Amino acid sequence: MKRMISLEEAQSYVIKNVDALEGENVLLLEGRNKVIAEPVVSSESIPPFDNTAVDGYAVKAIDTQGATENSPVSLEMLETIPAGKTPTFTIDQGKCSKIMTGAPLPDGADAVVMVEWTEQSDNGLHVTIRKEVSEGQHIRQSGEDLVPGNLVIPKGTILNAAHLGLLASLGIYEISTVKTPTVGIFSTGDELIEGKQPLKPGQIRDSNRFSLLALLERDGFQTVDFGLIPDDEEAIEETIKKAETSCDALITTGGVSMGDFDYVKVVLNRLGRMQWMQVAIKPAKPLAFGIVGQLPVFGLPGNPVSSMVSYELFARPALKKMSGYTEPYRPLFFGVAAQDFNRKPDGKTHYFRVLVDVTQETPQIQSAGHQGSHQLTGMAGANALAILPDGIGTTQGSKLQFLFLD
Numbered sequence: 001m002k003r004m005i006s007l008e009e010a011q012s013y014v015i016k017n018v019d020a021l022e023g024e025n026v027l028l029l030e031g032r033n034k035v036i037a038e039p040v041v042s043s044e045s046i047p048p049f050d051n052t053a054v055d056g057y058a059v060k061a062i063d064t065q066g067a068t069e070n071s072p073v074s075l076e077m078l079e080t081i082p083a084g085k086t087p088t089f090t091i092d093q094g095k096c097s098k099i100m101t102g103a104p105l106p107d108g109a110d111a112v113v114m115v116e117w118t119e120q121s122d123n124g125l126h127v128t129i130r131k132e133v134s135e136g137q138h139i140r141q142s143g144e145d146l147v148p149g150n151l152v153i154p155k156g157t158i159l160n161a162a163h164l165g166l167l168a169s170l171g172i173y174e175i176s177t178v179k180t181p182t183v184g185i186f187s188t189g190d191e192l193i194e195g196k197q198p199l200k201p202g203q204i205r206d207s208n209r210f211s212l213l214a215l216l217e218r219d220g221f222q223t224v225d226f227g228l229i230p231d232d233e234e235a236i237e238e239t240i241k242k243a244e245t246s247c248d249a250l251i252t253t254g255g256v257s258m259g260d261f262d263y264v265k266v267v268l269n270r271l272g273r274m275q276w277m278q279v280a281i282k283p284a285k286p287l288a289f290g291i292v293g294q295l296p297v298f299g300l301p302g303n304p305v306s307s308m309v310s311y312e313l314f315a316r317p318a319l320k321k322m323s324g325y326t327e328p329y330r331p332l333f334f335g336v337a338a339q340d341f342n343r344k345p346d347g348k349t350h351y352f353r354v355l356v357d358v359t360q361e362t363p364q365i366q367s368a369g370h371q372g373s374h375q376l377t378g379m380a381g382a383n384a385l386a387i388l389p390d391g392i393g394t395t396q397g398s399k400l401q402f403l404f405l406d
């Protein structure tokens with residue numbers, strides 16, 4: 001039997017054989033979750049001008065000194081300043097202007113009294129103020145968030161919604177990002193069919209392609225669905241050739257274990273430099289990875305749960321690295337086993353499909369159902385994989401490590 005290698009060894013073999021793709025300019029809204037390829041430096045101040053953080057009255061703070069509920073002060077009202085308009089009057093002593101959130105502060109004002117502490121009198125010619133404000137109160141100063149020359153977004157940042165907002169506020173609507181890989185996928189296996197027709201003896205329906213396409217989409221990759229390819233050398237070769245011209249990476253499922261009739265193996269060996277690995281994990285022990293021409297190819301196992309776990313542990317990190325991520329792996333968390341988890345020693349680390357309840361003080365981990373590598377129901381109910389090192393498992397109340405799947 002072929003030697004098993006550790007998960008870390010297999011992951012490091014895969015990850016070191018892929019590189020970040022080149023940069024490309026994209027429209028702002030296409031940038032979310034992409035990695036920015038060039039740093040962005042501010043050319044403007046944000047906020048661009050001093051403005052009010054509240055609806056109220058722009059005043060000189062000194063004019064409100066001593067104002068209380070019982071001994072209010074009265075100021076003369078000059079004008080109303082809506083957001084988007086420039087003030088026409090200067091605030092001199094004893095005067096004020098009504099001002100709306102976001103409107104520019106008029107000259108001479110150094111504070112804003114919230115409207116809640118005021119009322120108009122004298123047909124709007126005067127304003128009664130019932131609270132003292134200090135200098136600068138309720139004013140958002142120009143450049144408080146950014147001034148010209150500030151580094152807004154360092155190169156390598158994964159863009160989130162707030163980054164996109166920041167860029168828009170600076171008038172930047174096109175950005176240079178690391179290209180996100182387009183990933184081709186096909187299933188192999190003569191037992192597989194797609195369609196509603198009744199299954200003939202020995203047949204099952206292709207499910208992996210649908211799970212994997214959904215995972216690729218979840219992770220923001222473009223996909224090319226090459227469908228279900230029969231176990232036929234010519235058909236497999238033709239599809240791989242197509243993927244070489246249209247994709248940045250290729251995923252196949254099935255035909256990487258020890259079975260006969262696995263023509264995908266024959267073809268990949270002929271066309272590329274492939275490593276056929278037996279990884280010391282369960283599920284997802286068999287894995288093929290290699291380069292065909294320039295194309296990274298992930299030969300994921302055929303068992304439905306294995307194909308998904310293999311995607312999470314090998315393909316996803318590599319595709320993230322190709323997308324420019326510097327931390328391509330999912331973080332590991334600690335929780336507590338809410339039940340016993342039994343397993344047998346077999347030299348492998350087991351990844352149990354579990355449901356982690358994070359609303360408790362410590363995350364509580366319970367089985368998500370069937371644990372066979374062919375049993376998708378357990379995977380469907382899981383939000384995480386719990387890591388059970390080689391041995392006999394663990395008892396309720398013990399500490400367990402897990403990674404989230406979503």
Ligand code: AMP
Binds near residue numbers: 256
């Ligand atoms: P293989 O790796 O081709 O030996 O397949 C291992 C197991 O996974 C077999 O029981 C296959 O029938 C099953 N299998 C392979 N490909 C798929 C697929 N695309 N969808 C569902 N099951 C599959």
Ligand code: MG
Binds near residue numbers: 302
């Ligand atoms: Mg097969």
